[in-house]
Amino acid sequence: MKKISRIIGGFAIMIITWQLIFQFGHYNQALFPSPQGVVKGFKELMTQGVLVDDIYDSMIRFLIGYSISVVLGITLGLILGWFRGIWGFINPIVQVLRPISPMAWLPFIVLWFGIGDIPAIVIIFIAAFFPILLSTVSAVGNVDQTYLKIAKNFGIKQPQILTKIILPATFPNIATGLHLALGTAWVFLVAGEMVGAQTGLGFLIIDARNNLRADMLMAAMIVIGVLGLLLDSLIRLLEQRIYKRWGIVANERSAS
Amino acid sequence: MYIEVKNVSREYTQKGTTFKALDKVNLNIARGEFICLLGPSGCGKTTLLNSLAGFEQVTEGSIKIDGAEVKEPSIKNVTIFQNYGLLPWRTVQKNVELGLESKGMAKQEIQDIADKYIDIVGLTAFKKHHPYQLSGGMQQRVAIARALAVDPDIIFMDEPFGALDALTRMKMQDEISAICKNQQKTIIFVTHDIDESVFLADRIVIMTPNPGKIKTIVKVDLCGTRDRTSTDFLKVRDWVFAEFEMKEKDQIDYFI
Ligand SMILES: Nc1ncnc2c1ncn2[C@@H]1O[C@H](COP(=O)(O)OP(=O)(O)O)[C@@H](O)[C@H]1O
Ligand SMILES: [Mg+2]
Numbered sequence: 001m002k003k004i005s006r007i008i009g010g011f012a013i014m015i016i017t018w019q020l021i022f023q024f025g026h027y028n029q030a031l032f033p034s035p036q037g038v039v040k041g042f043k044e045l046m047t048q049g050v051l052v053d054d055i056y057d058s059m060i061r062f063l064i065g066y067s068i069s070v071v072l073g074i075t076l077g078l079i080l081g082w083f084r085g086i087w088g089f090i091n092p093i094v095q096v097l098r099p100i101s102p103m104a105w106l107p108f109i110v111l112w113f114g115i116g117d118i119p120a121i122v123i124i125f126i127a128a129f130f131p132i133l134l135s136t137v138s139a140v141g142n143v144d145q146t147y148l149k150i151a152k153n154f155g156i157k158q159p160q161i162l163t164k165i166i167l168p169a170t171f172p173n174i175a176t177g178l179h180l181a182l183g184t185a186w187v188f189l190v191a192g193e194m195v196g197a198q199t200g201l202g203f204l205i206i207d208a209r210n211n212l213r214a215d216m217l218m219a220a221m222i223v224i225g226v227l228g229l230l231l232d233s234l235i236r237l238l239e240q241r242i243y244k245r246w247g248i249v250a251n252e253r254s255a256s
Numbered sequence: 257m258y259i260e261v262k263n264v265s266r267e268y269t270q271k272g273t274t275f276k277a278l279d280k281v282n283l284n285i286a287r288g289e290f291i292c293l294l295g296p297s298g299c300g301k302t303t304l305l306n307s308l309a310g311f312e313q314v315t316e317g318s319i320k321i322d323g324a325e326v327k328e329p330s331i332k333n334v335t336i337f338q339n340y341g342l343l344p345w346r347t348v349q350k351n352v353e354l355g356l357e358s359k360g361m362a363k364q365e366i367q368d369i370a371d372k373y374i375d376i377v378g379l380t381a382f383k384k385h386h387p388y389q390l391s392g393g394m395q396q397r398v399a400i401a402r403a404l405a406v407d408p409d410i411i412f413m414d415e416p417f418g419a420l421d422a423l424t425r426m427k428m429q430d431e432i433s434a435i436c437k438n439q440q441k442t443i444i445f446v447t448h449d450i451d452e453s454v455f456l457a458d459r460i461v462i463m464t465p466n467p468g469k470i471k472t473i474v475k476v477d478l479c480g481t482r483d484r485t486s487t488d489f490l491k492v493r494d495w496v497f498a499e500f501e502m503k504e505k506d507q508i509d510y511f512i
Contacts, residue, residue: 146339149335153309153329153330153334153355154331154354245386246345247344
């Protein structure tokens with residue numbers, strides 16, 4: 001209850017401040033929209049049907065890109081984490097590729113795949129892939145040796161050791177990586193769509209700018225923020241269920 | 257003899273210095289015996305147990321079980337670890353089924369066997385629970401059920417009750433001793449608790465550190481259900497105490 005009232009209070013203060021700045025700043029509506037203006041812009045986007053379509057397109061791209069990096073990142077992470085020798089060769093390459101912003105790949109991606117769904121999907125994939133891969137590899141390295149002894153004792157062989165022991169044992173740590181990757185990927189979804197797509201929330205931003213509609217621009221930004229928050233809450237819920245099932249006590253200092 | 261330990265030594269080399277964890281250990285164990293390895297911390301109990309179970313290789317000498325040299329862990333000899341070694345993501349039922357899964361049995365058969373042993377350790381009501389929902393004593397019982405379920409010849413236990421409170425501990429001792437009488441297993445049980453060893457063992461192997469050696473073997477001639485307060489029990493207990501006191505006297509002489 002206290003938390004909810006704090007959230008409402010925080011937003012109330014923000015909107016009032018916004019309104020006051022607008023009222024006394026005498027800014028041009030095209031440069032600095034009022035709260036009511038944004039609400040109107042939001043309504044307009046809704047009635048035109050643009051917003052729902054764009055959200056749908058973005059979500060589909062996000063789902064595809066993120067799912068591919070989850071599957072590939074975890075699979076490769078498990079294998080490379082298990083075969084440390086190979087990881088010794090791969091790790092330096094990953095360390096060089098990882099700091100390259102996914103956006104730096106965009107020119108190549110557009111050249112190779114053209115404009116459309118694929119650039120955004122690839123950007124999301126790149127953004128999510130490295131955190132998932134790295135958290136999986138390090139999780140495999142930290143698996144309790146007792147579990148491996150038990151597997152050996154009970155005659156469990158590969159690939160069952162990987163699926164029955166390593167994957168579930170590492171899952172809480174992998175879940176943390178998935179959570180981290182989700183946030184990063186969402187940020188880059190919009191960036192990818194601003195350049196490489198003709199629909200989606202990122203495109204909506206560019207479109208609003210080109211038409212000098214600051215109200216719609218702001219409305220789209222707010223939608224992006226709220227959707228990101230929703231996705232984050234969803235995966236947090238999932239994470240907590242996993243932690244609970246695995247018997248890990250959720251830590252008190254969660255960042256909310 | 258069923259288990260033959262002949263002139264076994266185990267050296268650990270760390271930073272150029274070698275340390276003898278086991279020095280010329282000889283031990284014969286008959287089928288169906290309950291053996292306690294008793295001694296202070298660092299006397300090589302775990303090293304000896306792990307070598308018997310095939311998790312570690314000895315530097316010198318040989319260990320034979322049923323005439324065959326021990327090279328690796330086998331499902332015929334199950335180890336129960338001090339931290340129980342339960343898989344936290346599996347329910348009690350699924351934990352007990354773990355060892356049966358690699359035996360190529362039908363699902364129903366696996367379930368029936370698991371049910372039987374869960375019943376023996378009195379946890380039928382908790383079949384669907386996860387380990388984190390159980391007390392330490394209950395978790396230990398799951399580990400025992402899981403070991404028994406694969407019908408091993410030998411069960412190795414490394415201070416299995418070390419983390420339990422005194423009362424739970426005694427209750428578990430009662431249970432393990434009852435279960436063992438009915439199941440006809442050979443048990444090698446590591447402990448540093450004199451009372452525990454006198455209560456459980458057919459023979460107590462007393463070990464001393466630096467280097468890890470067998471000092472003496474005490475045969476416990478107490479028939480039937482043991483009474484921790486009977487004079488016979490206390491006599492054996494005093495005997496074992498005396499063995500350790502003699503060792504302390506030696507040390508005092510040595511330091512003077
Ligand atoms: N992996 C290892 N590397 C180096 N020394 C070890 C290792 N394992 C055990 N030791 C040493 O061997 C001795 C016996 O250890 P251990 O068998 O664990 O004794 P206990 O179980 O009786 O307490 C100890 O002094 C310990 O430090
Ligand atoms: Mg030990």
